Amino acid sequence: MDLKHLRYFVAVADARSVGKAAMQLHMAQPPLSVHIHNLEAQLGTALFRRGSRGMELTDAGGALYSRAKEALALAHDGFEAARAVAAGRRGRLTVGYMFALGYAVLPRLVPELRRTLPGVDIQFVEMSASTYEVLISEFKVTVGLCMPPLQRSGIAAVTVGKQPLLLAMPARSPLARHKVVPMAKLQGMTLVGLPGTKVENGADTSFIGSLLRRNNITMHVIQRVETIHSALALVLAGEGFSIVPACAAIGSPPGISFRPLEDDGGGMEMAVCWRRDLDNPLIKPFIAAVQAAMA
Numbered sequence: 001m002d003l004k005h006l007r008y009f010v011a012v013a014d015a016r017s018v019g020k021a022a023m024q025l026h027m028a029q030p031p032l033s034v035h036i037h038n039l040e041a042q043l044g045t046a047l048f049r050r051g052s053r054g055m056e057l058t059d060a061g062g063a064l065y066s067r068a069k070e071a072l073a074l075a076h077d078g079f080e081a082a083r084a085v086a087a088g089r090r091g092r093l094t095v096g097y098m099f100a101l102g103y104a105v106l107p108r109l110v111p112e113l114r115r116t117l118p119g120v121d122i123q124f125v126e127m128s129a130s131t132y133e134v135l136i137s138e139f140k141v142t143v144g145l146c147m148p149p150l151q152r153s154g155i156a157a158v159t160v161g162k163q164p165l166l167l168a169m170p171a172r173s174p175l176a177r178h179k180v181v182p183m184a185k186l187q188g189m190t191l192v193g194l195p196g197t198k199v200e201n202g203a204d205t206s207f208i209g210s211l212l213r214r215n216n217i218t219m220h221v222i223q224r225v226e227t228i229h230s231a232l233a234l235v236l237a238g239e240g241f242s243i244v245p246a247c248a249a250i251g252s253p254p255g256i257s258f259r260p261l262e263d264d265g266g267g268m269e270m271a272v273c274w275r276r277d278l279d280n281p282l283i284k285p286f287i288a289a290v291q292a293a294m295a
Contacts, residue, residue, distance in 0.1 A: 016054035096141035104247035149271035163245035165264035176257040190240030193224035
């Protein structure tokens with residue numbers, strides 16, 4: 001027995017006529033009669049009897065009718081759910097975000113996602129410099145809001161914005177008197193390294209390391225930290241300076257001053273990153289929502 005047999009049976013029961021049901025199903029009457037007879041033969045009992053008002057259900061037919069209607073309704077719901085997921089209207093989306101972007105992005109992004117993807121179950125997962133690659137690569141998050149973008153084989157990335165770079169320093173620092181800090185002022189200063197800093201053959205290949213190298217600036221890296229918040233805590237403790245994206249200033253503790261740099265290299269890119277082989281129809285509308293929220 002398949003859904004086609006149930007659909008034909010329900011159509012005849014509702015119309016109380018094989019002829020009327022055949023018209024509604026856009027098929028000839030004889031094949032429909034054959035389907036009903038085959039169904040009765042398969043069940044070993046009559047489903048209809050002819051009465052004064054046309055085809056009437058037997059007790060066995062009545063028992064099948066209610067369950068057949070339910071089965072067809074469930075199948076319809078299942079088909080519609082599959083179409084909705086395929087169209088990006090329903091489903092589940094796990095969003096990873098770098099902690100530093102939380103205050104800057106989520107207050108604008110979450111309402112946009114609720115508005116544009118109302119039928120989607122959205123979960124948020126905090127990521128750090130040491131976990132974001134694993135979370136994205138191992139499908140533990142569907143998409144990640146990364147800064148800087150994750151540049152790995154098999155990872156797709158779409159840039160959705162940039163964060164200007166600021167120099168974070170104790171409020172009492174002489175450099176806090178500058179509206180814009182010249183890069184030359186950083187020469188020989190102590191730096192608290194940001195997450196994502198990589199050292200290859202003795203050279204810092206991170207975005208900030210490349211920025212300093214391009215300006216011929218050498219800073220003494222006293223410590224490398226896991227999060228921007230850890231960097232700010234060490235700055236507040238007087239351990240050194242830190243070069244951070246502008247979003248780090250949101251919700252920062254008192255006692256820290258932030259100043260733009262004379263040359264920040266155009267700022268640090270933010271990107272939506274995901275596994276390139278992940279075929280998820282929700283990724284495209286999610287990127288659109290991020291772009292709208294950041295506009």
